[in-house]
Structures are given as C-alpha cells and as structure tokens.
Amino acid sequence: MELKxxxxxxxxxxxxxxxxxxxxxxxGIKQKKNVDIVVRKFLSENCSVIxxxxxxxxxxxxxxxxxxxxxxxxxxxxxxxxxxKRFLHPDVVDIYxxxxxxxxxxxxxxxxxxxxxxxxxxxxxxxxxxxxDPRRSEIHHRITVRNRTGxxxxxxxxxxxxxxxxxxxxxxxxxGWVEGMAxxxxxxxxxxxxxxxxxxLIHGWGLDMKLGYCAQGxxxxxxxxxxxxxxxxxxxxxxxxxxxxxxxxxxSHRGSRHSARRGSRRGSSERAAVKAxxxxxxxxxxxxxxxxxxxxxxxxxxxxxxxxxDEDWIDPFKHMRRNRAAT
Ligand SMILES: *[C@@H]1O[C@H](CO)[C@@H](O)[C@H](O)[C@H]1NC(C)=O
Ligand SMILES: *[C@@H]1O[C@H](CO)[C@@H](O)[C@H](O)[C@H]1NC(C)=O
Ligand SMILES: *[C@@H]1O[C@H](CO)[C@@H](O)[C@H](O)[C@H]1NC(C)=O
Ligand SMILES: *[C@@H]1O[C@H](CO)[C@@H](O)[C@H](O)[C@H]1NC(C)=O
Numbered sequence: 332m333e334l335k336x337x338x339x340x341x342x343x344x345x346x347x348x349x350x351x352x353x354x355x356x357x358x359g360i361k362q363k364k365n366v367d368i369v370v371r372k373f374l375s376e377n378c379s380v381i382x383x384x385x386x387x388x389x390x391x392x393x394x395x396x397x398x399x400x401x402x403x404x405x406x407x408x409x410x411x412x413x414x415x416k417r418f419l420h421p422d423v424v425d426i427y428x429x430x431x432x433x434x435x436x437x438x439x440x441x442x443x444x445x446x447x448x449x450x451x452x453x454x455x456x457x458x459x460x461x462x463x464d465p466r467r468s469e470i471h472h473r474i475t476v477r478n479r480t481g482x483x484x485x486x487x488x489x490x491x492x493x494x495x496x497x498x499x500x501x502x503x504x505x506x507g508w509v510e511g512m513a514x515x516x517x518x519x520x521x522x523x524x525x526x527x528x529x530x531x532l533i534h535g536w537g538l539d540m541k542l543g544y545c546a547q548g549x550x551x552x553x554x555x556x557x558x559x560x561x562x563x564x565x566x567x568x569x570x571x572x573x574x575x576x577x578x579x580x581x582x583s584h585r586g587s588r589h590s591a592r593r594g595s596r597r598g599s600s601e602r603a604a605v606k607a608x609x610x611x612x613x614x615x616x617x618x619x620x621x622x623x624x625x626x627x628x629x630x631x632x633x634x635x636x637x638x639x640x641d642e643d644w645i646d647p648f649k650h651m652r653r654n655r656a657a658t
Pocket of ligand 4: 495497
C-alpha cells in the first residue's frame with residue numbers, strides 16, 4: 332500500500348524503521364473531521380493509510396493535505412469486512428508488521444500509534460485493541476473498558492451473563508478476544524483472520540469470538556486490550572461503524588433527543604420530513620441487524636460443518652467450556 336515513485340529505489344522491507352504499519356478505515360464524508368484527526372496521527376508515525384469510501388464521496392477529501400498520500404478505494408454501501416476481504420489480501424499487505432482495521436468514529440486524543448505498537452511488541456500481543464474510555468464511549472463488552480491504572484489487560488472478572496469470569500476462564504467473553512471496532516493484527520494473525528472472513532458474509536458478526544484461533548498460540552496471552560493508549564468509541568451508526576450492526580443504546584437516544592430539539596424550531600411539514608428521514612434510517616438499521624443475525628447463523632453453520640468435515644482438525648480450545656458472549 333506504499334505509493335512507489337516511478338524511478339528511484341523503493342523503500343525496502345526491514346530498512347531504518349523498527350516496524351511498519353497500515354491503517355485501513357472505511358469512511359463516509361460525514362466523518363471527515365474525525366477521520367482527518369485519526370489519519371494525521373498515523374501518518375506522523377509513517378504508517379500507510381488506505382481509505383474505503385462507502386459513500387462514494389471521494390472528491391470531498393481532496394482538500395486535505397495528506398489526501399494524495401493515502402490510497403482511496405470507492406465502493407458504494409459496502410462494509411468494512413467486504414473491503415478488507417477484497418483489498419487486504421495477506422500477500423498484498425505482507426510488508427506490514429501490523430494492520431489497524433478501524434471504524435471511522437473513534438476518538439484518538441489519548442492515543443499514539445508508535446507508543447501503542449511498542450507496547451504490543453513488548454507484551455507479545457498478536458491481536459489487540461486500544462481500551463475504550465468508559466465515560467465517553469458506547470460500550471458493548473466489558474473487556475474493552477479501560478483500566479485506568481494498568482498498561483494492558485487480557486481478561487475481565489465477574490459476571491458476564493450467567494458466566495462468572497475469573498483467572499480460570501480460558502476463552503471469550505472473559506478472555507482471548509477483542510471487539511471488531513478497533514482491532515490491530517500482527518502479520519501472522521491477519522493472514523489467519525483474512526481466511527476466517529467470509530466473502531459473502533459482510534457484517535462480520537461472530538468473527539470476534541473466533542479471533543482466538545488466530546492468536547498464534549495461547550489466546551489468553553496473545554490477545555489483549557491496551558489501557559495506556561486508549562480511545563473513545565462514539566458509536567455513530569454508519570456503514571463504517573460496527574455500531575450499525577449493534578443495538579445502539581446511547582446512539583439512538585442521542586438521535587431522538589437531537590431531532591426533537593430540531594423539530595421544535597421548525598414547521599410541521601419540515602418536522603414530518605425529519606421524522607420520515609429518521610424512520611428510514613431506523614428502518615434500514617433494523618434491516619441490517621436482521622441480516623447480521625442471519626449471517627451469524629450461517630457463519631456458525633459453516634464453522635461446524637468445517638469442523639465435521641476436516642478429519643485432521645484438532646480444536647486447540649476443545650477442552651474448554653463453550654462460551655458465547657451475551658451481546
Ligand atoms: C518517518 O520517516 C521520516 C523519513 O524517513 C523519518 O525522518 C522519521 O524519523 C520517521 N518517523 C518515525 C516516527 O518513524
Ligand atoms: C446506498 O445506500 C443509500 C442509503 O441507504 C441509498 O439511498 C442508495 O441507493 C444506495 N446506493 C447503492 C448503489 O446501493
Ligand atoms: C487494573 O490494573 C491494575 C494494575 O495492573 C491491577 O492491579 C488491577 O487489578 C486492574 N483492575 C481491574 C479492574 O482489572
Ligand atoms: C466467581 O468466581 C470467583 C473466582 O473463582 C469466586 O471467588 C466467586 O465466589 C464466584 N462467584 C460466584 C457467585 O460464584
């Protein structure tokens with residue numbers, strides 16, 4: 332994903348830098364301001380950047396000073412996993428030590444890509460995510476919440492649905508996984524995860540619970556949440572965000588308050604138009620959720636069939652209790 336000069340020698344793998352990394356992020360023009368901040372943070376650490384424009388409005392980004400340094404891919408109404416499967420083939424991104432496959436609605440004021448990667452390397456993590464600031468984030472899973480006094484955590488404690496998570500827990504949702512909104516993968520982990528992504532199942536549900544199989548060893552050690560570099564998950568429902576797929580508690584409250592406030596200052600026909608627009612977006616979100624649920628079931632069925640049909644397969648986590656996240 333590095334843009335090469337037509338002449339002069341390209342930068343070679345393993346040259347002066349200590350690591351190479353790629354930021355890949357699905358974007359819509361509505362999130363331009365936030366994405367600008369995120370991309371600058373990564374470019375200043377010499378990371379490569381690839382933007383997946385799901386709304387087709389790529390020209391709206393040309394005024395940004397870094398626009399020509401990024402790679403832009405346009406495909407209308409496609410999801411992060413659709414793009415990732417098609418444009419981040421492991422051979423193509425093999426030059427990168429680490430891949431950030433992020434949503435567009437993440438706040439990065441307390442995040443530094445260089446420091447983050449140094450922690451990932453020193454802790455021996457193959458898959459990670461930055462912790463979420465619980466005061467300003469939409470939280471779906473407790474394992475993502477930042478521990479204010481720690482550097483990294485790899486498990487949560489206490490009850491998760493009916494499951495009592497403790498130091499004895501060996502798998503999700505207590506340990507050994509991260510959520511889909513801000514994952515970071517090592518080269519080897521990405522090669523594995525890319526194969527897990529199903530070409531036709533574009534919402535990515537269920538994938539996070541299987542990340543442990545890509546951990547390159549013990550998932551309770553090689554997957555973790557980095558607390559000292561943390562982010563805000565704004566939870567804006569869009570194609571770029573995993574929140575489009577999730578019941579968006581905070582987001583939907585915020586939306587309805589917002590429209591009520593706007594409505595009071597407008598005439599009734601405008602109010603009706605705003606309401607119709609909101610209804611449509613709520614309606615399309617519920618369609619997406621329904622589709623995601625269908626895809627999750629197909630993903631599970633394919634997994635089970637693959638396990639049945641592959642006689643050589645030995646499940647490394649088989650002796651562990653079968654846990655499922657209470658989403
Ligand atoms: C980024 O690359 C430039 C040019 O090669 C170099 O001077 C700079 O030190 C690098 N910065 C980091 C953080 O690696
Ligand atoms: C993309 O989605 C928008 C909003 O749902 C819709 O209006 C538009 O027709 C879609 N475009 C394509 C090419 O599917
Ligand atoms: C937070 O991290 C500190 C230091 O690593 C640790 O002692 C503490 O138990 C952690 N708290 C939680 C809730 O995990
Ligand atoms: C949950 O697990 C912890 C650690 O194993 C244990 O101390 C605690 O009693 C358990 N809680 C319940 C209600 O079983």
